[in-house]
Amino acid sequence: MEKESLFNLLKQDVRFEEGFNSCMNCGVCTAICPAAEFYNYDPRKIVDMVQTRDNYTILGLLKSETIWYCGQCMSCKTRCPRGNTPGSIIMVLRLVSQRLGYFVESEKGRQQFAVKRTAGDNILKHGYCVPAYAVDPDKHPEQGPVWEHIYNNLEHMIARAGGELNGKEGPLRRFSPEVMQELKNIFKVTGGQDLFDKIEEYSKKKAAEMGFEFKPDGTDCEYFDYVFTYDSGCHFCDSIMEEEYETGGQEKNMEGISEGNT
């Protein structure tokens, strides 16, 4: 692997180009960051690590837990005195991590499989990210009984608002096959389908490696349950992750280089 190759890969994304000017390490992004308050997360350090352009350091990030902590509120963009957008840099790191298969090397990265199987699949099945009929209340108990009421009485709620569930127009209308085909075509020509396929492919491999049952679609399988619910408890401000920060994740992740993942 040539020096700077991963940095150059990141740089191909216009969001990286736009969001990554020279960082002076002031830490304002970390000061305002909601994720930094609860997670062992420091966007200042991440931008500084990317700024080294060092392949091993960036590889460490692509395999790390830390790039998955950001909530993408983008408060960092408002405050950076040099116009950087650490949140956008994170988005590019996450995309590259998924395209190269490194996301399955971290607990939080593996969760992308569950995101793809829920919000991702909803897009191409229904034309919506989170249509109420596809959001299982059992997977959202903290939303309270009103969610279950909506789930069970969706037709009535939409009618009360003056619409028709699965009608031709209005809230939660059903899209024609032609509309859905246009959406699928867009995913195919722009790389959206390819990203979905990569998330599936790497997750399937990881599930086999970890000994979890894996099914080709849906949410009813052991691997989905595992990534959706498992929390090692090692992600918070007082947890053991400090060691990984200090090494930039290098020692832990060096072995991945020889695995042919790139």
Place this chain on the structure above:
Amino acid sequence: MKQEGKKRIWKEFQKEIPDDHFFFVRSCIRQSFFPGSEQFLIKLLREELGKDIYEDPRHTTCTGIGYHSDVVPFETIQTVVARHFALATERGYKDILISCVTSFGIYEEIVETWKHFPETLEKTREYLYKATKREFEVPRTILHTSDAVYKFKDEIASRMKYPLIDHRTGEPLKAVEHIGCHYSKMFPKYGVGGAEFPHTLVGMIESWGGEVIDYPERRHCCGFGFRQYLIQADRGYSMSNSKKKFESMEPYKPEFVLANCPGCTMFMDKWQYTIKEQEGKTYGVNGQGIPVLTYEELAGLVMGYDPWDLGVQYHMVQSEPLMDKMGIPYDKDKKYIAKDGSKLEAPKNLINA
């Protein structure tokens, strides 16, 4: 100081909002979980104010929740949004009215990217044509639906039946206004008042008689966090951020929260239920929860529309204490009804019910 001078000084915080002819696109969250808000927005603009608001039923999700939880590439979302622009172009509309703050931020990001990197616009045109044979013009204005309600706030005030005043004491009601992060934190020029002085919801509350609370964590994120909520194991992040806000606003005794983002509306409401279940803690006065409303729900309430037709009962924290203060009449038996008018069983454990 004359108004003109003020406008000049505050020029960078102004936003031009067109008066008419809007191409409307919906929010995945809003049409799923509180559809009354979008339906009332259309009624308000079309029937109350006589405006032209057009919705093409072929517009899909913008894919924004997928984009911000990193399973949808930038090229893909640019092309899906370009398809929406193509539908608007085909119908002759130049101003896009966006119901979702996540979508709104994405539309801003895309249009700004096309300005800074013109090759991305050309690439998107190629992708869209290849996928759909459609072509598009970049819209003249990117509007959020709260911008439109802000624009017409004084017309709404002139039709008001129940102002934001406690009718028993004559005191203005105290409101927390919560602006979604993606409304103006990324591209301040697209928001009324920018990122520093977002005025959209403040303008509505003050125009309708209420008083806005300033509190330390006023601009803190609600905590939705996209993947941080979508994945059950990560939801502690989401709830912790909302809790931080509730604890900060509690001493100021807010009587309601007004939000302009679908996710904020949902999570600042639902996490009050979860915190109450886990810790027995509520943040409103007299042990109550704090109702979280959309700006359409609030506009409809002050104008005297039936609260249940607006859909305020589809939040976990119920609005009866607020409506009692405003003097709004309601029939509890008609809260949850089926299409045929029969009564449905109410959800259990609602707050303030």
